[in-house]
Amino acid sequence: MLLAGIFILTGIYALYFARDFVMPVVLAFLLALMLTPIVRFLKKRGMPEALSATLLVLLSVGAIGSAGYFLSGPVVQLANDAPAIGRRITARLSELRHPFEKFVEASHQVEKVTETAQEPGVQRVVLAQPGIISQAAGNLLSGATTAAITFVLSLFLLASGTLFYEKIVQSFTRLSEKKRALRIVYDVEREISRYLLTVAIINAGLGVVIALGLWALGMPNPAVWGVAAAALNFLPYVGALATVLLVAAMSLISFDTLSYALLAPAFVVMCNIIEGQLVTPLVVGRRLEINAVAIFIAVAFWSWLWGFVGALIAVPLLVIVKVFCDHFDSWSNVGNFLSAHQGQEQAEIDAETEASRAGTTA
Template sequence: MKAEPTASGTGATGTPDPREDIRADTHLIRSLLIGIFILMAVYALYFGRAFFMPVILAFLLALTLTPIVRFLRQHGVPDALSATLLVLLSLIFVAGAGYLLSGPVIELINNASTIGMQLTERLAQLRQPFEKIMQISHQLEGLTQTSQEPDVQKVAVAQSGMLSSAAGNILSAGTGITIVFVLSLFLLASGTMFYEKIIQSFASLSEKKRALRVVYDVEREISHYLLTVTIINAGLGTVIGLGLWGLGMPNPMVWGAAAALLNFLPYVGALMTIILVTVIALISFDSISFALLAPTFVLLCDIVEGQFVTPLVVGRRLEINAVAIFIAIAFWSWLWGFVGALMAVPLLVVVKVFCDHFEGLSHVGNFLAAQHSLVVEEDTAEQNGKVRT
């Protein structure tokens, strides 16, 4: 009589089942291969950031503008025409904003040391616990200046290297911006051709239908999220800029643009904006109590946006838990710097939406989801179960 394996993985005679060892070895090899693939992908993204960064930015820009192209297509406007107009308008907006903001930003950078001295004077009463640290800093600064005074030629050589490095960075940034806008133009103008190519790679009709449903659902949800968040951030920056202008803050347009841009970094971006506005307000106004009105106004705007506007417009389903957001921002900022930090949350939403459409990756989507979203889904499932019974 043939021995049947027991629940513990052994036969009737107590000997180990070789099939269990094969399964364990297969699982171990699969886990090792996945780990190796992840490490190779991270290394590729790090060393190939000059290529991957503009390409991913182009896809995100195309997804952001896709709802507008789809709306214009329904009203008889060809995809190529609408895509060209939208990309040109985006390029003009970015170039115009960069030109208008470059002067005040450069002025702030050049006056950074003066701003620091003025802030130190305004907060002199809070400086006593840090006097020893400041003395050490001044001593180190004096030693650095003393060591650099006799070596004039060395400073000139370093300046030349800095200029060449800056020129190389400008050229690289220009190339990346060109790739972003040109590639996004081709993606938008291609219409549904990109999706058709994906569907054609499947054999059976059922697989084609499932792939078509998943592709369109993912594209629709992500594009709606990106466009909505972009509009909300632009509105937030406008409100903050106008409010700071009413309070008499210098360069309110800069702080409005900074608030709109940094708001793509949840929690971190709002905190950075409040700190920057607080520093400038303290050195710009004579009264400290009046100076604190500016950061208080920014804080109230961020609270209204984060707790009411975004959840109401975007919905709770696409919210990400705070731990995943901080990990993503830390990872992408280490990988690609400030640009990577700005893309961290949109990429995280892309991953979550994609995982939600596949049962094998649903546990990843559940990990990325906010806690209250899971509670809502569980309550909905329970209600549906009661209705069925």
């Protein structure tokens, strides 16, 4: 147990400090798993794997680039208007600030007392922070490098076909181990590709519906909020809440009356409830339903480890872990914990208990 704990802590340490390398590799594998069924479908129709992989990767890059180009104008405009938007939101919420004004004033007084209590000969050292432009340039370069590694590696994985799987199988010596490894690999591919494709299509549909609904309500820049809703919905629970808060903030400064301003966030809440409670469970099915506690822990952990990208891939990685655990008896308890429904044994015990109670009552 001690060695296992040391190994886990060392692995977390390595994942944190090697995130610039490991993160695009993980993203590439997830993207390749999602697009593999399409490549195989096209292969059955006579298209070579290298050609179909290249077309799919180029289409993905083109779609993301086109969306970024068309949305860059409204996003830049929102960024430029951020100070004015903040002042207008503050003015609309001024009634809610009165209970906290005394607390804010007291904190300012404490800061003044702390500053005046310093010795007269002591110099204060302030570390110079990098400018906004340099930070933005660094983030842009890092994001471009991550995207390049992700798409190029996913292209190689898709174009190689089953070569990667063959290498995994060849690493085992016994025939039973080869069969088991191949079964696990194909199950992971099937489940994660089905999950990612399904969730991506559902989120895209949710974004379109929200964009059209906000456009009908007269909300400015409805396409931006539709794309934001589709992207943030990959974050369980937190993404939907963030979308509602953003839309509510913009709605407060866009409409004159408070009652009409609440229509936009109410519409977003309704769409998220329908998607989360009806559409996704019906389409995805119960096989890949994950325990809400496990989802929350995974999102919190990966967001701390890799930021926003880590939060996006937390649930797909959790699905992969669950599929692995379902193939090993020694890890069945972990798979049962990750599952959102009761295990088969517990269901049988509950059924026997209900039957015995019914017999006793009779």
